[in-house]
Amino acid sequence: MNFYLLTLIKMALTALVLLTCCAYAVWVERKVLAHIQLRPGPYRVGPHGLLQPLADLIKLLTKEGIVPSYANPFFYLLAPFLAVALALTAIVVIPFTPEFELFGVRTAIGLTDLNIGILFLLALSSLGVYGIAIGGWASNNKYSLMGSLRSSAQMVSYELPLAMAIVSPLLLVNTLNLREIVELQNGFHFGLLPKWNVFASPVPQALGFVIFLIAAFAETNRVPFDLPEAESELVAGFHTEYSSMMFASFFMAEYANIITICCVATVLFLGGWHPLWPAEYGSDLVPVVLLAAAGLMLLFHAAQAARRRKWDRFTFPVFGVLLLGLAPVFLIPVLKPVLIPFFWFVAKAGFLVFVFIWIRGTLPRYRYDQLMRFAWTFLFPLSLANLLVTGLVVALAG
């Protein structure tokens, strides 16, 4: 009974948090991109555009969902559902924290503890192509079709280097369970450098990490591999015809995929919830210091008379006090074993999401043939070589 109740609560919480994260990933993307491009970004809806995701959601919900007369209605409606369902499912195997005791039950933040977690993830990411392929085909539009063709080819091609890059750290840890993978990355070289898989002792997986990241960009259709929706060529690619919540589903799927793949990268290569440096040197204090600093900065800016926006004079102190109040929570001994690891996990995954956005603001887009050539003649052999070297060293050393 307890187990079912707990799982239900966790499911509801995970869905809520993930969907909110997706919505705010869009906000963060727009803000970061805007600041790279000398613009303020969303600013009107709520303080600093913080309610923009909500406004977008209401707009999309109330729009009419148009099914073109020449589209295949069944597959046309199936595609966005498939895309978003698969994208949201993948998060269930990610372990966010180590296990802890709650009301006498051992549990962890994270839905399941699947012992074939990695295979499950790979299966889901392969299925993800179908949403886009079917959507592009069912729209019966030339731009959509070209977008989905490109996308299918791209995602299938990049799955190989992605899988190869995943396999090499697996050789080091010898398990498919994501929780165990993280637990095995515990500890520090020379008491300072974390024993994450990027810095693993026989063969550091830094190259594998880079390959994984590049393939992840392609898998999630992001710049510089955003050909399926290359708006300067294909208008909007595979979702040209979609409107309303059907479009929002594709959009949500894209961001859910980004968040998931960043979490996977964190688990596989960046040591999951393990801190950047040992707790003896005060890594436990990082969240406290960060939150307190952010809170103080907000209060400082709230005190500035030059703040032009009416909102800021009210919201800055509120958020400032909120963050200051949140800071000591990380010092409470009971909550510490949960919150500190959770903080480190979110920080690492969040940084990777930021890298995704950063790259979008910097690089141009690859051309279709160059993209394929890059995958097959460069990335794939490289990942294979990485795997080979890792395997050899592990076999000889082990």
Added chain:
Amino acid sequence: MADTFLDSTELVLNMGPQHPSTHGVLRVILKLDGERVLGTECVIGYLHRGVEKIAENRTWQMFAPYVDRMDYVAAVSNGLGYCLAVEKLLGVEAPPRAQAVRVILTELNRIASHLLWLGTHALDIGAITPLFYCMREREYVLNIYEKYCGARLTTHAFRIGGLQYETYEGFEKECLEFCDLFEKKIDEYEELLTGNRIWQQRLTGVGILTAEDCKEYGVTGPMLRAAGVKWDIRKAQPYSGYEKYDFEIPVRENGDTYDRYIVRMQEMRQSVRIVRQAVADIPAGPILAKVGKVIKPPVGEAYVSIEAPKGELGYYVVSDGSTQPYRVRIRPPSFVNLQALDKMCRGALVADVVAIIGTTDIVLGEVDR
């Protein structure tokens, strides 16, 4: 291959007039084999306003603002060409002071036009950020225009016979400030794009137009120079005192999209050089030659061409001795350069078409007139 059971036909794709990267209302009909382009057909005229016909029932002065509306991102160059043509018909020449100011404003306009090209071209290739940087610098130029004549885009900066307005106080200083600032900014753009491997891969070898092709199609401007022909009307047939200034004509040899990009980037640097020289030596004196309130050129015809940012901009004006032009024929560089689109696109990929349209640097207002 007709007897294979999997028979396939070419895909005809309609690109535009509503498409994010056709720079206005250009419509390109593509015939595709997969992603490869078999042929293209341009449909133009969505922005046709009959500018040449309008000229025939306006007076000579009244028509001048209309030419600003052709290439609206390089309105000053358009105005200069028209004024020079009518001046040639009248047999007058603008005073030296007016000529120097004209050169400054025209070169600043070349920079503004190239900046807009660079931003949109990068946007087409998928780099979204340079557009905003380019717009930031373009703003300085537009502010100078606004202070000088009150308008930012369709300026109508010049008058037949010289200038309407004297330069404002601090004009020279602001131009020099812009030059100082802009030279650093070009380095910034080059850092973002020129050395970028994706950028190079996307542009190199795409849309090649050889010198022979250029001559056959009548392609001029940076596209011609990127193919290795050292032809710039500012040097070949100097007008408005360009012979006084020391500058180089950037030339490349391959004639692909990358070379056109490099040529335009270097042209901006040369424009800065010209502006510096011109600002340093603006002669004193009148700004308007004696042309009278009513302009009645003698019966005759004149052709004047100038080096507009996009290529050779020609005005052929015919007078029947009245206050109105008998005929004004305009040779817009965008229109002529666009002819080579099909030649460049054949065998390319869909993504290249966008790059090629971007590098042709067309303005549909000028193509359609």
